[in-house]
Amino acid sequence: MKHMTRKATRHVNQNEGLIFEKSSAGKAAWKLPPLDVPEVDTAKLLGAAERKDLGNMPEVSEIEIIRHFTRLSTWNYAIDLGMYPLGSCTMKYNPRVNEVVARLDGLANGHPYQPEKISQGALRILKTLSDCLIEITGMDAITLQPAAGAHGELTGLLIVRAYHQAKGNPRKKVLIPDSAHGTNPATAAMVGYSVENLKSNPKGMVDVAALAAQMDEDVAALMLTNPNTLGVFEQEINKIAEIMHAKGGLLYMDGANMNALVGKVRPGDFGVDVMHLNLHKTFSTPHGGGGPGSGPVAVKQTLEPFLPKPVVITKPDGTLAFEYNRPMSVGRVRAFYGNFGMFVRALAYILANGPDGLRQTTEDAVLNTNYIRKGLDGIYDLPYSTPTMHEVVFSDKLQQKKGVKTGDIAKRLIDYGFHPYTVSFPLIVHGALMIEPTESESKEEMDLFIEAMKSIAEEVQEDPQMVLDAPHSTRVSRLDEVAAARKPVLRWKPAS
Amino acid sequence: MPYPTDFRYTKEHEWIKTDGKNATVGITVYAQESLGDIVFVELPKVGSEITAGKTFGTVESVKAVSDLYAPASGTVTEINGELATAPEKINKDAHSAWMIKVTLKNPAELNSLLSAADYEKFIAEEAGH
Numbered sequence: 001m002k003h004m005t006r007k008a009t010r011h012v013n014q015n016e017g018l019i020f021e022k023s024s025a026g027k028a029a030w031k032l033p034p035l036d037v038p039e040v041d042t043a044k045l046l047g048a049a050e051r052k053d054l055g056n057m058p059e060v061s062e063i064e065i066i067r068h069f070t071r072l073s074t075w076n077y078a079i080d081l082g083m084y085p086l087g088s089c090t091m092k093y094n095p096r097v098n099e100v101v102a103r104l105d106g107l108a109n110g111h112p113y114q115p116e117k118i119s120q121g122a123l124r125i126l127k128t129l130s131d132c133l134i135e136i137t138g139m140d141a142i143t144l145q146p147a148a149g150a151h152g153e154l155t156g157l158l159i160v161r162a163y164h165q166a167k168g169n170p171r172k173k174v175l176i177p178d179s180a181h182g183t184n185p186a187t188a189a190m191v192g193y194s195v196e197n198l199k200s201n202p203k204g205m206v207d208v209a210a211l212a213a214q215m216d217e218d219v220a221a222l223m224l225t226n227p228n229t230l231g232v233f234e235q236e237i238n239k240i241a242e243i244m245h246a247k248g249g250l251l252y253m254d255g256a257n258m259n260a261l262v263g264k265v266r267p268g269d270f271g272v273d274v275m276h277l278n279l280h281k282t283f284s285t286p287h288g289g290g291g292p293g294s295g296p297v298a299v300k301q302t303l304e305p306f307l308p309k310p311v312v313i314t315k316p317d318g319t320l321a322f323e324y325n326r327p328m329s330v331g332r333v334r335a336f337y338g339n340f341g342m343f344v345r346a347l348a349y350i351l352a353n354g355p356d357g358l359r360q361t362t363e364d365a366v367l368n369t370n371y372i373r374k375g376l377d378g379i380y381d382l383p384y385s386t387p388t389m390h391e392v393v394f395s396d397k398l399q400q401k402k403g404v405k406t407g408d409i410a411k412r413l414i415d416y417g418f419h420p421y422t423v424s425f426p427l428i429v430h431g432a433l434m435i436e437p438t439e440s441e442s443k444e445e446m447d448l449f450i451e452a453m454k455s456i457a458e459e460v461q462e463d464p465q466m467v468l469d470a471p472h473s474t475r476v477s478r479l480d481e482v483a484a485a486r487k488p489v490l491r492w493k494p495a496s
Numbered sequence: 497m498p499y500p501t502d503f504r505y506t507k508e509h510e511w512i513k514t515d516g517k518n519a520t521v522g523i524t525v526y527a528q529e530s531l532g533d534i535v536f537v538e539l540p541k542v543g544s545e546i547t548a549g550k551t552f553g554t555v556e557s558v559k560a561v562s563d564l565y566a567p568a569s570g571t572v573t574e575i576n577g578e579l580a581t582a583p584e585k586i587n588k589d590a591h592s593a594w595m596i597k598v599t600l601k602n603p604a605e606l607n608s609l610l611s612a613a614d615y616e617k618f619i620a621e622e623a624g625h
Contacts, residue, residue, distance in 0.1 A: 424559065481533070481558040482533040482535065482558055485533075485535035485536075485556075485558050486533075486535050486583075486584075
């Protein structure tokens with residue numbers, strides 16, 4: 001590596017095979033106490049269904065299990081190890097206080113089938129979180145059920161459809177800007193709408209004149225992400241909402257980028273009718289494989305009757321209850337009441353920060369992004385010069401001249417000890433590098449990132465092949481993605 | 497770029513070649529370059545109807561899954577079965593690795609498609625974006 005980075009150093013970590021390969025017949029990590037109930041003759045009970053041979057189940061000792069999974073865990077990269085600048089994903093720190101609260105005995109061991117009478121605390125959490133999110137978004141009502149962002153979109157569009165259906169015509173189309181998350185068109189299609197693409201203008205925003213021309217009474221809704229995937233705030237959002245409403249359409253906001261707005265501006269105040277939030281982005285609950293996610297959907301009063309059921313209501317005596325009698329509801333979209341553990345964490349985050357803390361968080365996220373934007377502008381091409389909020393999108397135009405693409409730069413970034421940024425998205429930027437530091441990063445960590453990116457840009461000029469072959473310091477080098485897709489090896493087989 | 501002048505092209509990067517009512521459809525060299533290594537192609541069944549401007553299948557590369565848009569309406573008479581086991585043929589020679597053959601409903605639909613020259617102009621603009 002030409003420039004020794006201050007962030008990453010090679011260090012030994014151990015090789016580890018599959019746990020199946022460690023198996024020795026008869027080894028076990030458990031020992032049962034003597035039988036204290038009458039023995040059962042399984043052969044007699046099960047007949048031919050009885051199975052003595054469990055096949056290739058791994059037989060290993062306890063310490064082998066511990067070492068196996070601990071070794072594997074040392075191969076991970078995580079937000080707890082360093083900056084995770086994956087644009088659009090908002091990989092912010094998951095505060096430990098969230099985890100402490102979620103593990104409180106009464107919460108961790110509560111059961112959704114407990115009678116309401118002894119679930120008042122859990123119901124209060126649902127109600128308080130709902131009230132907070134309604135206040136933050138400026139909407140009127142909310143469901144916490146959806147289990148993730150795309151699930152929230154689906155729920156939101158089911159509500160849109162039910163609303164139009166109740167008026168006699170579900171309508172046919174959903175408009176989606178070309179900068180949208182791929183889940184938006186997929187959602188619209190799942191709900192039975194055809195998708196019409198909206199072209200962005202040269203500033204990377206919705207072309208309002210084009211929208212006005214495309215809007216008609218077949219359009220059920222516009223699905224808009226604001227700020228959009230370029231990190232650009234749709235400044236004509238009021239006009240956009242007016243155009244939609246004038247023809248009876250609804251404005252859906254994908255709240256994936258809500259972390260740029262919290263405490264500053266409320267979607268409910270700029271004309272949004274229905275939106276989802278990602279608790280695992282904006283509200284600091286764990287993200288990715290460690291999730292699960294949570295995608296509450298907030299609506300204006302006109303859409304409230306269509307919310308999934310049950311909803312939490314306050315009874316005349318002040319206690320809380322689930323209300324199931326909702327004839328217009330789109331129905332239940334998730335078992336029980338959603339991913340309750342995430343509600344606890346998100347509420348802990350909201351209450352720990354308070355209104356001023358949440359506002360500061362938003363400002364810091366935007367400040368951090370613009371610090372990186374300023375640090376890398378000119379070194380990487382910035383295709384849209386419009387001011388950006390919580391994320392910034394560069395392109396690989398300057399590096400392409402040497403045959404190096406965004407994916408190659410991302411692989412090289414791994415050598416510098418960072419998780420890659422988001423590669424090749426949004427689609428309106430050819431060869432996109434999408435970077436989102438979130439408010440979690442210190443100036444020092446961001447300086448290391450900027451230094452790494454500058455160093456890679458130099459390497460591209462001096463030794464492009466080295467970058468094309470990256471990563472070099474990882475456990476495995478560049479993988480053959482084509483072979484993996486064309487000739488996948490999907491299961492382990494014992495050596496015979 | 498060698499874009500055959502006897503083909504017509506869509507802005508979604510399919511080509512179509514006709515012989516009276518019979519047409520052959522595939523994707524362009526530009527499309528396969530943008531997609532990268534193609535690993536899977538999903539095509540309609542023989543006998544199914546396709547509609548101009550609507551999807552008739554998908555093409556999957558290591559980078560993305562993309563819809564295939566019908567350049568014209570008609571009935572599928574044959575599919576290129578070779579692509580099931582050798583999708584890389586599209587990367588090698590996109591203009592001969594055809595995907596489907598179609599009996600056209602209305603050959604006049606082709607008049608609204610791009611000529612080779614117009615298509616080359618179109619992709620030059622798109623690449624410059």
